[in-house]
Structure formats: structure tokens, C-alpha cells
Amino acid sequence: MPRYLVQFAQAHNDFRLPELQSIGELLGISVTLPSDLESRDPMRPVMVIDLEVEEHARLLARRCILIKAVYEFYAQGFTYAELHEANKLSQPSWARYIEDTSFRFLVTSSQHKIPQARQKEVIESFSYMGFLGKIDMKNPEINLICFEEYDDRHKTTRVRHEGDGEFREVFFGRLLEEGSARQLIAKFDVKKRAYYGNTSMESEISLLMANQTLASPGKFIYDPFMGTGSMSYPTSHFGALIVGSDIDGRQMRGKGKTPGVIRAATQYGTASRIIDLATFDVTHNPWRCGELFDAIVTDPPYGVRAGAKRLGRKKELPDYKKELCLQHTLNGRPDDQPYIPPTKPYELSHLAADLVVLGRYLLKPNGRLVFFLPTVTDEYEEVDIHTMLCEGMEVIANSLQDFGSWGRRLVTIRKTTLEKYPPPSFDPTPEIDANSHIPAHKDFREKYFQGFKSKTDEFNDGASLSDP
Incomplete structure (x- = not known):
């Protein structure tokens, strides 16, 4: 199979391979990754992959948010001597450009500024290729790229050009296409949006989430914690039809006659793809049949900026108050005001488990559930x-966005079963098995505001309080 060099954008390293594989699945492209772990390390800025045809490489560059460019791969090496030997063996791939093709030769890197003098030296070392065409630095027919990979030197102080030539590996190829999908990051920039709130998701992440859902024309996608609609705009941009719900309708409506989500979707030209918005508690949902959606995508509230809520009371009411509430619900309040049901906090670990069960019910077979889950790093x-x-649900991707002491994981779960399940019932007070594993995301909100103290820190704090 032909080999291609993928250059990744220097962001969200852990998301690179899940996105690449998801878009490959969406477009029906067979993507073969390197067999050895070192070469397929997602932390590296480039990766050599196998594809059936050149057009597949171009399609990936047009849809993957984290692809900066793709190249027809010619050679690689730990030294330029190794690179040149491998490149000579690849002559059948580049020999067709020798006679009459204008070209430009570039020497570049991701973590290092290469001096002009050495760039010239490197370019001249490829003289054996014998290109007879015109050198065109503005509009060449082909771009030949020599990419030097350096170790990550982020947050280190060094003089200019320090360590020049001490690269990890060097790659050589012909530029096929630059990643045009990255332009969407600016288009969906939250600061330029007609409607957004303090919980709105940044554009690059929402685009990555949309790609994990395999959003495309004709897909039917649901967001059960819609808020200000951050996930609906990129998914609808890719052609999907969107249904959204939230327990707090004010987040979706905003202020104004036209709902805020619709105003923002109109800005992007996708308002017609927002099928409906509804206000309800996801644990008391109106869905009466399953297998409706191709994907569910959401960012559940976990309490840092806004906590998750569900219908119910923190404390049980006496019987006479229960009867009064029932009468108000059925007949309306005496002062003619609508009855607003009370809400209580929705613990994150219970929410996540309920979301998976809901996904199994609502998703079509092979449908995807894509959501963020915050976790304590330690x-x-x-x-x-x-x-x-x-049962019937499996994790196919788990990517970390690291914030230091905590992070959030973009979890992609696929429905693997063909069995039809009844509407799930959600226990308002699920029992905890004393012998079961307690996940790190349980009681995340409390841990966040306590500064993620370890058990040792909590013990020492308790000991200091007991000291005379």
C-alpha cells in the first residue's frame, strides 16, 4: 500500500489517533497505522500511515481537525545519510517530476528554528535527484518537504538555534494537501458567536467531539445536556440533524424572542438542521421508543461552573405537603402561578452511568455516545x-485533556448489541456496593473545590485540627 506522512497540529496530542480512525471509518478509508509502538506514538508530531490511494489522504486532511498537512512519503532516517539512502530507493515515486516540473524545496521542523545556512546545505544535499524543472518559491507544481523532528522543548529556556541538527528523526516527502479543516476553529470561535454562555465549549474541542460522532448528512444526533448548544453547531455544519434538551430551558433560550441556540445556528447557516429543543430532566424523559439516534454528544455539567440537576428534593417532604404539591401540579396553584418542580444535585458518577444506559436505549446499533468526563489526575x-x-456498550476511545491536577476525558462508547432494550428506569438514590470500585470522578465537584487533596493531606489536616 502507498505510504503517507501525516503532520499533526501541535495541540491535543491524545485526541489525534481517535480522530484519525473515526474519520477513516466515516469516509470508508482503511487507515493502517505503524506496527511498532514508537512510530505510532501520538505524542510525536508526524506519523507514517498506509492508505489505499492518494485521494484518501486528501480527504483526511479536509476533515480531520488535528491534521496540519499530509505528504506523499519518500524516506526517513535518523541521519541524513540514512535518509538519502532510503530516498534513492524511492526513486520510482519521484522520478516522474524530474524532467519538467516546477518545484520548491523546504526544510522545516515543529519544535525548532533551523538556520538559513543549514537549510541551504540540506537542500543542496538532494542534488542527486536531478530535477530539471524551474525553482518556483511562490506557486510551484510540487512542494518537497524535509521535516526534522525534535524532542518537545516546551517551557525550557535556550538560546537561538541551540541543539540545531540534534533531531530525533528526519522525514522527506511531497506535499499533497494542507489541513483545511483547521480553518473551522476560527469560524466557530466562541467569542465571535451570536449566543454563548460561561459553560460554552471551545471551538476546537467541539469540532473534535463532532468528528467522534461521525457527523455527516442524514445523521440524527441528540444532546441531552445542550446548554448553549456548543456541540450542535459543528455537528450540524457537517450535515447532521440535531435535537437538544436540558433541564434548564433558559440556557437554550437565552434572552430574546428567538432562542439563543437558534440565533447562533442561524449565524452558521445551520438553523434548519436544529430539529427541536425541549426542556426536561433526562431521568424523566419523554422518549417512548428507542434506537432513534445515530449518536449522542454532550458535555454533562460537573459542577465547576454549573452543577448537574435532576428532579427531586434533597429532603423528603411530610405527607401533607406532598398532597399539596400534587394538587398544585394537577389543578394549578391558588395564585395562578405555574408549579415549578424542585431539583436536587445529580452526582457525576451516577449521571455518567445513567447516560450510558440511556445511550444504549436511544442509539441505533453501532451508534456512538460521545461525552466528557472529568477525572482527578492522581x-x-x-x-x-x-x-x-x-452490557452492549464498549469504550472505543478515551482521550485526556490535561489541566494538571485534574483533566477531562473525551470518552467514545459504541453500542455493540442488536438487542432492543426497554426505556431505562433511573434510581433516584442508587445504592453503593461497599465492595465495588469507586471511580475517581465520583464527587468530583467537592474534590475540585477542596483542591484535590490526597488522602494523606486529609489525614494530616485532621491530625492538625486535633492537636492541642
Whole structure:
């Protein structure tokens, strides 16, 4: 199979391979990753992959948010001597450009500024290729790229050009296409949006979430915690039809006659793809049949800026008050005001488990559930994600956005079963098995505002309070 060099944008390293594989699945492209772990390390800025045809590489560059460019791959090496030997063996791939093709030769890197003098030296070392065409620095027919990979030197102080030439590996190829999908990050910039709130998701992340849902024309996608609609705009841009709900309708409506979500979607030309917005508690939902949606995508509230809520009371009412509330619900209040049901906090680990069960009911077979889950860095274990799974659902991607002491994981779960399930019932006070594993995201809000103290810190605090 032909080989291609993918250059990634220097952002969200852990999201690169899940996005690449998801878009490959969406477009029906067979993407073969390197077999050795070092070469397929998602932390590296480039990766050599196998594709069936050149057009597949171009399609990936037009849809993947984290692809900066794709190249026809010619050679790689730990030194230029190794690179040149490998490149000579690839002559059948580049020989067709020798006779009469205008070209430009570039020497570049992701973590390092290469001096002009050495760039010239590197370019001249490829003289054996014998190109006879015109050198055109503005509009060439082909761009030949020599990419030097350096170790990440982020947050280190060094003099200019320090360590020049001490690269990890060097790659060579012909530019096929630059990643045009990254232009969407500016288009969906929250600061330029007609309607947004303090919980709105940044554009690059929402685009990555949309790609994980395999959003495309004709897909039917649901957001059960819609808020200000951040996930609906990129998914509808890719052609999907959107239904959204939230327990607090004010977040979707905003201020104004036209709902805020619709105003923002109109800005992007996708208002016609927002099928409906509804206000209800996801644990008391109106869905009376399952297998409706191709995907569910959401960012559940976890209490840092806004906490999750569900219908119910923190404390049980006496019987006479229950009867009064029932009468107000059925007949209306004596002062002619609408009855507003009370809400109570929705603990994150219970919410996540309920969301997976709801996804199994509402998703079509092979449908995807895509959502963010915050975790405490020092406490997280791989088993945490599996504590929320139910039969017929499997995790296919788990990418971390690291904030230091905590992070949030973009979890992608696929429905693997063909069995039809009844509408789920959500226990308002689920019992906790004393022997079961307690995930790191349980009681996340409390841990966040306590500064993620370890058990040792809590013990020491308790000991200091007991000291005379």
C-alpha cells in the first residue's frame, strides 16, 4: 500500500489517533497505522500511515481537525545519510517530476528554528535527484518537504538555534494537501458567536467531539445536556440533524424572542438542521421508543461552573405537603402561578452511568455516545471508565485533556448489541456496593473545590485540627 506522512497540529496530542480512525471509518478509508509502538506514538508530531490511494489522504486532511498537512512519503532516517539512502530507493515515486516540473524545496521542523545556512546545505544535499524543472518559491507544481523532528522543548529556556541538527528523526516527502479543516476553529470561535454562555465549549474541542460522532448528512444526533448548544453547531455544519434538551430551558433560550441556540445556528447557516429543543430532566424523559439516534454528544455539567440537576428534593417532604404539591401540579396553584418542580444535585458518577444506559436505549446499533468526563489526575485508573458501562456498550476511545491536577476525558462508547432494550428506569438514590470500585470522578465537584487533596493531606489536616 502507498505510504503517507501525516503532520499533526501541535495541540491535543491524545485526541489525534481517535480522530484519525473515526474519520477513516466515516469516509470508508482503511487507515493502517505503524506496527511498532514508537512510530505510532501520538505524542510525536508526524506519523507514517498506509492508505489505499492518494485521494484518501486528501480527504483526511479536509476533515480531520488535528491534521496540519499530509505528504506523499519518500524516506526517513535518523541521519541524513540514512535518509538519502532510503530516498534513492524511492526513486520510482519521484522520478516522474524530474524532467519538467516546477518545484520548491523546504526544510522545516515543529519544535525548532533551523538556520538559513543549514537549510541551504540540506537542500543542496538532494542534488542527486536531478530535477530539471524551474525553482518556483511562490506557486510551484510540487512542494518537497524535509521535516526534522525534535524532542518537545516546551517551557525550557535556550538560546537561538541551540541543539540545531540534534533531531530525533528526519522525514522527506511531497506535499499533497494542507489541513483545511483547521480553518473551522476560527469560524466557530466562541467569542465571535451570536449566543454563548460561561459553560460554552471551545471551538476546537467541539469540532473534535463532532468528528467522534461521525457527523455527516442524514445523521440524527441528540444532546441531552445542550446548554448553549456548543456541540450542535459543528455537528450540524457537517450535515447532521440535531435535537437538544436540558433541564434548564433558559440556557437554550437565552434572552430574546428567538432562542439563543437558534440565533447562533442561524449565524452558521445551520438553523434548519436544529430539529427541536425541549426542556426536561433526562431521568424523566419523554422518549417512548428507542434506537432513534445515530449518536449522542454532550458535555454533562460537573459542577465547576454549573452543577448537574435532576428532579427531586434533597429532603423528603411530610405527607401533607406532598398532597399539596400534587394538587398544585394537577389543578394549578391558588395564585395562578405555574408549579415549578424542585431539583436536587445529580452526582457525576451516577449521571455518567445513567447516560450510558440511556445511550444504549436511544442509539441505533453501532451508534456512538460521545461525552466528557472529568477525572482527578492522581486518582484516575483505567477501570474508572468501565465502572459506568453496561452490557452492549464498549469504550472505543478515551482521550485526556490535561489541566494538571485534574483533566477531562473525551470518552467514545459504541453500542455493540442488536438487542432492543426497554426505556431505562433511573434510581433516584442508587445504592453503593461497599465492595465495588469507586471511580475517581465520583464527587468530583467537592474534590475540585477542596483542591484535590490526597488522602494523606486529609489525614494530616485532621491530625492538625486535633492537636492541642
